[in-house]
Amino acid sequence: MSEIINNREQQTKTKNKRQVILKQIFKDLHDGKNVNEVKAHFDAFIGKITIDEISQLQHEFGDLSVEEMHRLHAKHTEIFKGSIEKIENTNKPEEQPGHPIHTFKLENKELDKLVNTKLKLHLEQFEKDDSYENVLKLIEDINLLLDIDKHYSRKENLIFPYLETYGIYGPTTNMWRINDFIRDAIKDARQKLTSYNGDKHTLIEIINFIIQEVITMIYREENILFPMAINNFTEDEWVKIARESEEIGYCLIAPSEVWKPERHAVEEKAISEGFIKMETGILSLKQLELLLNHLPVDLTFIDQDDVVRYFSHGKERIFARTKAVIGRTVQNCHPPRSVHVVEELLADFKAGKKDTEDFWIKFRDKYVYIRYFAVRDENGTYIGTLEFTQNIDPIKAIDGEKRILS
Structure with a gap:
């Protein structure tokens, strides 16, 4: 002994x-x-x-x-590099088609081919001759590379939240920041290529940065992040991640089939058919859920401790939300560079300095109106924040009148 x-x-x-x-x-x-x-x-x-x-x-x-x-x-x-101990795993569901890790790795192979063959070759041609034809080749490559946002978004919205439940926070902050560096560089390269003004040196610098960072991120994912997730996540968690991946989308390639684990995953319980009595009426839980999901806006509610408790699930969400965010602090649901804005706003709501705050941004093909409301009870006590997001392009386009009889 x-x-x-x-x-x-x-x-x-x-x-x-x-x-x-x-x-x-x-x-x-x-x-x-x-x-x-x-x-x-x-x-x-x-x-x-x-x-x-x-x-x-x-x-x-x-x-x-x-x-x-x-x-x-x-x-x-x-x-x-070359010093990370491999995790021995004799039963490897992550090697099965459709498993989230299998899909991530397929995407990495495509990304590697894109940056290491096409983009590198076309950059070399551009260095020798910055002709219109060679600029167009780089634009085509960079446009394809914009798809990397889906790969990174699945990582941030599905892998990171589960890691946090196991007390693993390093990748959430550090890797998300690097993801943003890469996204910004790709957008910068695209802008400079589409309005090319002869500044060859700057473009070469940016694209070389993109190539290096994308390759390095692939290494960090496959040798650090993915093994970390495999070592911790349960089969049920992988099933949920696989189901929700479709909502965000895939990068350059999609899984060839739906992953079916050996053990049938526990199905989520159907919503109860109980009723909720409110001051102005009574609804079943099913009716309430359908009602909220049919609103032409995205709703998210966080409680007094900044924890995400609910989001509506309409047909066309503006920003990606997955069930993995439920129970996660709102600070960890935002890119690190914008967290300070969220924290300042919540501090003002909690202190009673503000009750609302509005923002409006151009996002892809939409003009997005984002509103935040401090939710208070009948005594004025802060109980949380409601985020209200709406695509207002159709509203801005309204002209004249349309009466109900017409």
């Missing part, structure tokens, strides 16, 4: 020692130490690193500025 206790104590000491060394290695990178020196230190004292250790480190060093995150992203990948 004493031998077992001694072994456990020794394992704990070894684990603690590794954590100290790993923290120092990360700190050295953050402080600007030479990458080769840091990697040599890592190879000598650590050698191999587990997904759990990476997750813990990313969580501890998660509160970084955009500039810091951008600078350190490539360095972290260089340190870890």
